[in-house]
């Protein structure tokens with residue numbers, strides 16, 4: 001008899017149905033599949049509970065779990081979902097059942113082999129994260145109009161870094177740019193004023209789910 005270990009599995013921290021709190025899809029109902037494991041350690045990470053543990057699940061089991069909810073929008077998140085060897089199998093299964101698929105990734109891994117139908121949210125790590133040196137910038141050269149590029153902003157240095165990268169890769173005219181002030185950190189007005197003063201065509205993003213539920217709560 002075939003064992004679970006012999007099958008194509010992904011390590012999963014949680015699967016839940018909520019509303020999307022970020023991106024241009026903010027406010028929409030969304031199913032989240034949070035994979036386990038991340039090879040970065042951003043200083044402000046709010047999902048460190050996904051670094052280890054988790055449960056091995058086959059693609060079939062994951063699909064069975066998500067079918068219970070009346071929703072066709074799925075976000076693959078983590079941890080770092082791109083580390084999962086069988087992520088392409090899961091993506092194929094999702095498209096086969098007509099799901100819209102988003103993936104949130106740290107952007108330090110090569111994303112060129114991801115199915116072009118996936119909306120990729122590339123989280124460019126600014127210096128405040130402590131991980132900016134690891135960014136794979138070819139991901140920004142290959143970014144598509146339907147993808148999105150996000151910068152988490154902790155302070156003025158992060159903002160200046162984001163502004164430089166946005167201009168260097170001409171991101172404003174090529175895709176959607178999101179500036180996301182660290183929740184409970186920098187005063188949001190400051191980031192907005194910098195953005196307006198510089199005329200950068202980016203969208204300020206507040207993490208909607210943290211205003212609705214307890215910001216420390218998992219699975220929302």
Ligand code: SF4
Pocket residue numbers: 038039040041042044045046047048078079080106
């Ligand atoms: S990439 Fe995401 S999950 Fe990994 S440490 Fe950074 S914020 Fe946390």
